[in-house]
Amino acid sequence: xxxxxxxxxxxxxLALILQIASLATAQAQSKKQFLIVGLxxxxxxxxxxxxxxxxxxxxxxxxxxxxxxxxEPKIIASLPLANTISGPPVNLAINSNxxxxxxxxxxxxxxxxxxxxxxxxxxxxxxxLEASPPALIDTIAIGNQPSGLSIxxxxxxxxxxxxxxxxxxxxxxxxxxxxxxxxxxxxEQVSHVVxxxxxxxxxxxxxxxxxxxxxxxDGEKVTYKKxxxxxxxxxxxxxxxxxxKLAITxxxxxxxxxxxxxxxxxxxxxxxxxxRVIDKVVVGDGPEGLAISPTGRLAVTALLKGSNSSKEAxxxxxxxxxxxxxxxxxxxxxxxxxxxxxxxEGIAFSNDGRYIYVGxxxxxxxxxxxxxxxxxxxxxxxxxxxxHPASLRSRFQ
Numbered sequence: 001x002x003x004x005x006x007x008x009x010x011x012x013x014l015a016l017i018l019q020i021a022s023l024a025t026a027q028a029q030s031k032k033q034f035l036i037v038g039l040x041x042x043x044x045x046x047x048x049x050x051x052x053x054x055x056x057x058x059x060x061x062x063x064x065x066x067x068x069x070x071x072e073p074k075i076i077a078s079l080p081l082a083n084t085i086s087g088p089p090v091n092l093a094i095n096s097n098x099x100x101x102x103x104x105x106x107x108x109x110x111x112x113x114x115x116x117x118x119x120x121x122x123x124x125x126x127x128x129l130e131a132s133p134p135a136l137i138d139t140i141a142i143g144n145q146p147s148g149l150s151i152x153x154x155x156x157x158x159x160x161x162x163x164x165x166x167x168x169x170x171x172x173x174x175x176x177x178x179x180x181x182x183x184x185x186x187x188e189q190v191s192h193v194v195x196x197x198x199x200x201x202x203x204x205x206x207x208x209x210x211x212x213x214x215x216x217x218d219g220e221k222v223t224y225k226k227x228x229x230x231x232x233x234x235x236x237x238x239x240x241x242x243x244x245k246l247a248i249t250x251x252x253x254x255x256x257x258x259x260x261x262x263x264x265x266x267x268x269x270x271x272x273x274x275x276r277v278i279d280k281v282v283v284g285d286g287p288e289g290l291a292i293s294p295t296g297r298l299a300v301t302a303l304l305k306g307s308n309s310s311k312e313a314x315x316x317x318x319x320x321x322x323x324x325x326x327x328x329x330x331x332x333x334x335x336x337x338x339x340x341x342x343x344x345e346g347i348a349f350s351n352d353g354r355y356i357y358v359g360x361x362x363x364x365x366x367x368x369x370x371x372x373x374x375x376x377x378x379x380x381x382x383x384x385x386x387x388h389p390a391s392l393r394s395r396f397q
Contacts, residue, residue: 033067148192260315346392
């Protein structure tokens, strides 16, 4: 009788433990993770690969949950905010605890002599991700043509690259209040800026200058001490590994477009004194979107491959490609590549590094890739969008 009593007690206890563990796992799996996507409904491309500007008023910014079901994302908010494909696909960012998002609108369209023409904007949108649903809470005027931007890990400072002003805006973040506190003059066009994880350094890509500028960050004081490193041609984006030891640039090669020539990513050793480029890895035609996994073991870049070029061009391809790069210490090497759809712009990892999301502008959808060890696999799953994804980011990028 005693043995049976203790046996039943043990079985019940084990069942209770398993039930609690199962609930905890389910809760962890259902935790929301945000993907922010900017849709540009003004820009289209002709069969000759010529960009055609249309009227404003139809753009939006989507907040998408990828945590509850990574293979079945869900749009939880659609905000009627202006967005543009004219620039790097990192004109938006999510803070580390996923409570706040910033979105810069680089370009507006105005009607001139009966035709729509792009002109620089200066607006930055502040979005409260804790609101139900997420909502716009402020609009701030910063520099002209604000483009790539980043929020530091602590979440109290943001930097925005202003392409038309050749400058970087410095923004203080206090809770959900965001304010412009300084402007750093760079003296030439910058397309993107990103913090090193310790928050004491930032890197800015000098797009037409083919360089990366180094900024010192001391509290809220950001200083450009005129130290640059030369990278590949037309570096649109720059990303830094989670350990802060390496930076990688996507060297587009042709001022934001494919041209049939092979291009590279540049590898910068941030621990060297002074920092310097230690390698270049050939990836293909027109790398633009770029992201590094939160695990630090993999980087991915999206190749345009002429997918928005003239259909008569020798380098035109209906679909494009994502290339995976293995990171082993300070050695970066090609892993593999997979096909995605037309004109991939933004690219981002899930918070655990297991999935990759690629915004295909022409096809109005997101390709979902899976990380398998050191390689990437196209799951065959895609997520349709109500417009053209011009930019896309998760919290770790």
